Amino acid sequence: MGRSTWWRRAAVLLCALGSFSCDGQEARSSGVDATLAMGWIMRVVQAPDTFSTTVDRGGRDAWIAFHRNDFLGATTGDGAVARRAWGELAVFYDVLADLSRVTWVRLGDTWAARGGPPRGSVLPLLVGWAQNDGEARGAATGVDDPVAGPLMNAWSGRPAWDPPETFRTLPLGQRMLLHAQIRAGGADLQALRSAGGQPIHVEVVAEKPGLNRALFDPLLYLTLKLRADAEAAAITPPVDPLETQLFSAGFGVPAQDDTSVLAALGVALPAAGAPAESCRNAARSLDTALDGWRAELGSLGDPASRALLDELRLVEGLRARLLTRWAVSALDADQPACALAYAELALDHEHPREVTPINSPTLFAALASARMRTGNVRLALDALEALASSFPEVLALDETLGDLSVLQNLGKSGDSREN
């Protein structure tokens, strides 16, 4: 089905068939779970006209992009959809920023365990930067690069940073200036996204003459996150609740927060420190609730409403976004095993290497972070690979995480088998 007719056809069908009131006033939710019957999915199904109006107001292409988890594409819309897309990008870059920080720290630790960082490398300084958003002047000890060392020490991490004139023309100085400009709201975000795929510093490998070591930007995702936050904040919040809730990770039940909705559905998130199996059990409870609800929705008897539910995969999308949100929260709470359980269960295995309406970029970022934090650095790279085509700036993290993965296994003899 073409982009232009995709959900309009389903919505028009719903109205034309007359089974539902198109102004949303007549709710025929008999039999459907009482709590969920008040949520945004039910409202979309019952009032497709309102849904169409909402979508048209923000720009249909932008909403289509948002539904497909193409957040960058959705930022081109107006109002609510753009605001929400920037908000989603901020969350995505935040997960990457945290993963980048942990990766750099572990890279530093792994080098230390192997007898220290490479001689003369600026790596310790970058590790310090990653830990402290650039404010790591003390970490310069042992860095003898005559240009990079002083320049990195001069970086303040603040939007108003004004580098010494002598540094402005150097590649490293230009990158740091770009950071400052992006954080201050100037310069195009795209400029940093493009630059992010290039090393921030190249140095000679002392023990291997002729070979350069390429080091990537440890602050890249933090700056992108800060800018995405600022872009979202600059857009007036929507008034229409549907604009806030459409394709979100929330249930959108009036006067009830999602925790109480979950409780009503019999889903209890495990307490901090609970084993991963408890988190899987919580996800299974959610599935039980949503599966039952989806079956009830399907039994409403209206083919048009079923078509809308199926075309947009509304319930599946809600499930995936909820589990992704739980995964991000678990990462924030330093429960990577739980985060891994949620993220693995959220993944659409039919397209495990693609961003889809089910698999958001944030899901892949959370999956990578959870795998890395649970020790499986190599498998984290698989999750990042899924982002490579849409987000070329992920290359910076990919290379750094790759360095860590290889460093951890240097000197090992691998095993290989057939089939």
Place this chain on the structure above:
Amino acid sequence: MWILISTLTMVLAGNLRYAEDQAPAIVNPLFGSSMAEARINELLFQSLYADDPELATIPLLAESGELSPDRTEMTVTLRSDARWHDGTLVTPADVVFTIRAMKEAATASTEAGRVAFISEAVEAGERSVKLRFGRAELRPEDKLTFKILPAARFKSTTVKRTDAFRTAPIGSGPYKLLKYNEDNSISLSATTTSAGVAQITMREVSDKNYQAKLLLYESLEALVRVLPRDLPLLQNNRKVELYPYQTNSWWYLGYNLKREPFDNPEVRAALGMMIDIDALLAPIGTGDRLSGPFVRSSPFYNHEVALDKKNSAGAAERMLQAGYTLEGGLWTKGGRPLTLKVTAHQALESAQDVAINLQSQLLSAGVKVQVEFLQDAAWKSRVWSAREFDLLLSQWSFDRNEDVREQFYSKGSRNFVSYSNPAVDVLLDEARDAADPQVRKLALRKAHQAIHDDRPMLFLWTLDSFAALSTRVKNVLVHPFYFFSFVSTWEMK
């Protein structure tokens, strides 16, 4: 009473049944070559060191290890409670025997490459063994992950594949052999009553299409590798959960470089250009095309190397350069049409679909193709030992080190295609000896380019790879390569 307790334990802790496409022909870690063997060996045997759940190296049969100041010797002390399944203690003699047997040329162990760094192993006391290395080793414990065998069960370090041990294996792992069953399944029982899974049964289910159904009908609790086309079915079933597994695997078509005309690079290039790899992949599932011997997410994958594409005109040009002419729709030289035989292992999933599709594609391009599928014993004999084949259709799986040395080093033990390029040898040496990850990455990315250009193989794809387990199995943590490494934490409800 004991029988009652153990029966009760088994009922409570349950029997986990998992499927393999083909039951391991033998159970002996000296000769393991397939993933099916690696998985069952993981249940039956232990190594001196192994991965912990966060994939850091920890002692297993070893209690401790002490490295000499010059890092060329290590004294490993064994755990005092490490026992074989028959109740006898694991001793330094067992470690010494295992290493010597693996190194013994007459044994022709597939594990020889994994102990090549050990120049000598000697007993050094009641519980200690001294290992000497060919050169200084930074973290030798990372390499001491091969399985240890009971010396008393063998007559000498020259071991044959047909040794009686293969059907009566004794290990020190968390499960011991219970019985071989008439249906080719193998039953194992936990060595401790506290195990969360009392019994594990390996079931041979040769029809891969049937495996997912058995899982859904609760006749299995685990599938180690789900066919990509079964993923939608399984992910929508709430009694099953999917786990990423064995993701560093890739398919290839390998030329026998010792045979004419495959020793001719023009012919290899032409054959590559005759094949539409995307069309081969489409019917068997989703995956990523590859241009070299690493998967795309690997730190070693060289993204600057382009994927091979079908190019009929280019293929014709190469064939003409190689002295062939097109006669009656077939490429012919010296009056004989080019005919090749594609050899695949019978247990390679979807191989029949791929081989038939390949046969059809090459015939339309002017090359006759015969296809043969070998049983395990014939595969080991023809491919591993005698190297009697034209073109192999097969798959390699790698652990997280993605060490392709054995496959592409001139003297590599798994270099079936007889590939030899001194420049690649240098790069593989450089990668092995690297002390800096970027040195290793760069060396292997260069090797990727060189191997791709030499075309000893046509690199095909990596498939989306997941294991599936029943939700009745709890606390599942799947090792990304050996699968069962953390089975002690699993529980059956």
